[in-house]
Amino acid sequence: TALIYQLVKEGVIYFLSRPRRFGKSLLVSTLKNYFLGRKELFKGLAIEQLETEWNTYPIFHIDFNGTNFTSGDMLEKVLEGFVAGLEAEYGHDPRGENTSLGIRFAYVLARAHERHGRRCVVLIDEYDKPILDVLDTDHKVVVDGQEWLIEDRNREILKGFYSVFKAADGDLQFVFLTGVTKFSQVSVFSGFNQPADISMDPRYEALCGITQEELESTFGESIREMAEANDCTEDEMKATLKLQYDGYHFSKRMTNIYNPFSLLNAFASQDVRDYWFSSGTPTYLIRLLAHTDENLDEMTGKYYDPQEFIDYK
Numbered sequence: 001t002a003l004i005y006q007l008v009k010e011g012v013i014y015f016l017s018r019p020r021r022f023g024k025s026l027l028v029s030t031l032k033n034y035f036l037g038r039k040e041l042f043k044g045l046a047i048e049q050l051e052t053e054w055n056t057y058p059i060f061h062i063d064f065n066g067t068n069f070t071s072g073d074m075l076e077k078v079l080e081g082f083v084a085g086l087e088a089e090y091g092h093d094p095r096g097e098n099t100s101l102g103i104r105f106a107y108v109l110a111r112a113h114e115r116h117g118r119r120c121v122v123l124i125d126e127y128d129k130p131i132l133d134v135l136d137t138d139h140k141v142v143v144d145g146q147e148w149l150i151e152d153r154n155r156e157i158l159k160g161f162y163s164v165f166k167a168a169d170g171d172l173q174f175v176f177l178t179g180v181t182k183f184s185q186v187s188v189f190s191g192f193n194q195p196a197d198i199s200m201d202p203r204y205e206a207l208c209g210i211t212q213e214e215l216e217s218t219f220g221e222s223i224r225e226m227a228e229a230n231d232c233t234e235d236e237m238k239a240t241l242k243l244q245y246d247g248y249h250f251s252k253r254m255t256n257i258y259n260p261f262s263l264l265n266a267f268a269s270q271d272v273r274d275y276w277f278s279s280g281t282p283t284y285l286i287r288l289l290a291h292t293d294e295n296l297d298e299m300t301g302k303y304y305d306p307q308e309f310i311d312y313k
Contacts, residue, residue, distance in 0.1 A: 001047035003207050004030060007198075013165060013175040015195040016207070017182050019248075021261035021276055023208040024178040025065065028125045031176060035059055035121045057173055058112040060086070063125040069133040072141025075154045076101075079161055083108065090115070101157075102164040109164070109171040119173035122165070128179035130154040202251040209248060209257035215241070222267040229270040244272050 007014065008031070018024050033041050037056040042048045062082060069075050079101050086108040093099050093107035109120045131154050139150040165175055177195060198204045206214075216223075216238075227237035241263065248257040265275040 001030070001042060001045040002050065003204060004034060005047045005050045007204065007207075008034070008174055011196050012172060013195040015177045015179075015182065015197045015199065016204070017179055017197075017199040018208050018250075019259075019276075020180055021259070021279055023260050025063070025125050027208055028061070028063075028123050028176065028178060031121075031174075032059055032061055032123055035174065055118060056116075057118045057121045058116045059121045059123065060109070060112075061123045061125075064129040065126040067129070069130040069154060070137075070139055070150070072139070072143075072148075072150050072153065075130045075157050079157070100160055102161045103167065105161070106164045106168040106171075109168040113171040120168075120171055121173050122175045124175075124177045126179055127158070127162075127177045128181050130158060132181065200251050202253050205249075205251040205253060205255050206257060208260070209250075210260050210263055211258070212242075212246070212256055215258060215263070219263075219267065226267060226270045230272075240272055241266065 004027075016024065016027075034047070034051075035057045036059065037054040039048065039051075039054045042051075064078070067074060067078055083101055083104050087093075087104065090108045090111040093104050095103070099107075109122075112120050131151060134150045134154065137149075137151065141148050141150050141153055143153065165172065175195070182197065182199065198207075210218075223234055223237055223241075227234045230237065230240075232240075241258070242256075245258045245262045245266070246256045248259060249255065250257060259276055261279065262275040266272055
């Protein structure tokens, strides 16, 4: 939570990329409760001592994670429902319903700022899912007589919607977007002030996931119980967990980060298994690899520069 305090005090618009099941949604939930001023939820944590005001802000949370975007109009339906619900509370843009979703959302942000006396917080979880669901597919949709690839259509819709962050800059206290990929600036993010990409920032490399220090200081009892259940020593159990779940790196410091989903499931079942992979196949990655000449043995045997994998066109 000390990292969260640093994050909210140093900037306005952030982007964080992490793999599936790495705690992005939990981080968004933590940020949401912080901005709601729920001090009681942070009792005993670092941020309880760092934060002195615990103000409450108007919060707008969009979670794309639970929706399948392979049908042509699903993204528009989700965003229309989101904005229409807010308009019922804060009022409609007098320019009419034909105004773009981004402009309508900007109007809501301005009214929320005016009503609450504080600028707004926007949290977007899995911002890229509407594109990943149809990435590198031939799914199509016809809009006003024009045929689109759903991938291109969803990209344009998101680009227009995210442009709100430029139009509403004065009404925004904090914006945070998460995803598993970072699409190139010109394709999605070009419509608004560029977010600070902290995906490979050394200051925030441990914002999601579990470090070796955290593993040993927080999960000591779990390690002891798991060692007993598997008839081995604690040191042997630590080595097994490290071999199976450690090895993620999110900055040049190369700090080892454990996958939290797998680690916590291992503690719960007291069994070392491939929990992350069995939770769902990254189908978009399979589609991309299907028509490349990449040698996977070579890919897993070297480290890549961050610029080689964070920008998707």
